[in-house]
Amino acid sequence: MEVTKVLHMNGGIRNSSYAKNSLLQQKVILMTKSITNKVISTLYNNLSPGETIRIADLGCSSGPNTFLTISQLIQTIHEECKSNSQQQSPEIHVFLNDLPSNDFNSIFRSLPTFYEDLRKQNMGGDGLFVTGVAGSFYTRLFPSKTLHFVHSSYSLHWLSQVPDGIESNKGNIYVASTSPPSVVKAYYEQYERDFVNFLKYRSKELADGGCMILTILGKKNEDRFSKGACYLLEPMARALRELVVEGSIEEEKVYTFNIPAYYPSLREVMYIVDKEGSFTIDILKTCELHKDDFDENMAQCVRAFTEPLLVSHFGDNEILIDQVFHKCREIYVNFMTIEKTTFTNVIVSLIKRN
Template identity: 40%
Template structure:
């Protein structure tokens, strides 16, 4: 699943949350932070959707224009320069679409890990994070509990009382179910590494020591952490599923399933997520072999109808309000 899909699926929850915040507080300047923003073509998508929702509500209420302060965050290695180069086009497009009726929008970047403080105390109205929180500093459940709690506590210090936050992350359907979600994809990736070990192309010790630092929690685990940490009230928690191959979510009656094409699509998405980690651990010379074998294993997996029916990702959208 791509980040664009996650943002699109969570659009209504984000819009509902930000409109509620605006209607209750009527700030003159709305400060928004997007954590784990990335640097691709979808970086400014969620900001556009937030502004669109606010402007629609503001015009409907007959209120004067407000200013926007937008802070984009990601790790220091993120390509912030490409984001900044795209801002003139973003500003011009926004002004044209809003017919110069909205107030000024100020966008800046803050590099750093969101597992800790990033912003001054009580300076943010709304925080958004898509496909970032499930990445861990280490692995797995206990670390997710620790990292997510640190994330929540840090944001509580930074968000104004009653401010909102919406998080989208990979999840799973139940505490015991690891067979129908991203965990199954991880197992197929592990199998691909082991296949190359058997061929003598990867050292067994290196394959065994590779871990993908990602944890997909179930709803019960998320609720338990929120209750224990205690900084936010849970406004909404929704679950949605998507196919591993996103093209299968939009097929028509004339669609003919092709397991090889689908396997290639899935590999392309997973490669975008994992390649840098694999290169760091195993070197770049073996990367093409890994993903070629992964494509083959995915194709075998999709050959069985029962397995194909289970080839879906579970996603959680969490809407929170900071306690006073």
């Protein structure tokens, strides 16, 4: 599986699209709004008058959440201008990044409406410039010292590849409670390599004093695996195992399917940031979101971000994919809805060292 070619959220606006099944991600963005506002306000007040503010949203996906993030940033800058009695907001250049397979077309089609909404709210729009940047954020994306602020929400748990050496993870599709220690180790080591690369490249791209806010679906420090990830992914693992028993999928196909994602703890994030050394930690905390805080068809939610991976591995068989998520839906209704589950979110605010 070449992750950079196949990993993307379901595009468009159909029932299984990310645009229609991303309420969890939306709530996380809103949950971190106060932290983002504070950082952007400080950044704005430290810039030279008239300087263009350059912001990158990494892992932007498509749909309403993409514009929710941009709107919050623009609103904060606009309010800072008013409080400083400035007549005109600075120019803002926003770079929207995701992998090449992302539905950038939907983003660009929605831009005219987004600009018009900004004007209706008296937040301008003429001084906002939006650019799409296709590529993995585990590689260089921007020229040196061009960015002031980097934002990423619910993207950095994705890995650049499925880890090597996890053949013993049979019957699981992620780091589960029954995964062997060698599998847990392989996943973590892949995450550490990827996150170090992410930090290294962003340190080159951020201007002096530039900052980042990263929100990552994670786990409690004492857990071997993420209970939030278990809630999201275990029904699909069960569904695939049931389809093996029914003879609809070859057992070996299921045994070789693994999700390229790792859900770090706060301590792991802190260790990697300190080890890489390019950034100072300003804020590092966890926030929990209870699954009862949102009412969403969880099978559709999971389908929105896993279907492309399933199609890549099992083939473009619509009947089979529908079977997988029909079983997922039954498992959620019969078993998962009675479980008390919280999503642990690791939030880190970083400032580039000079």
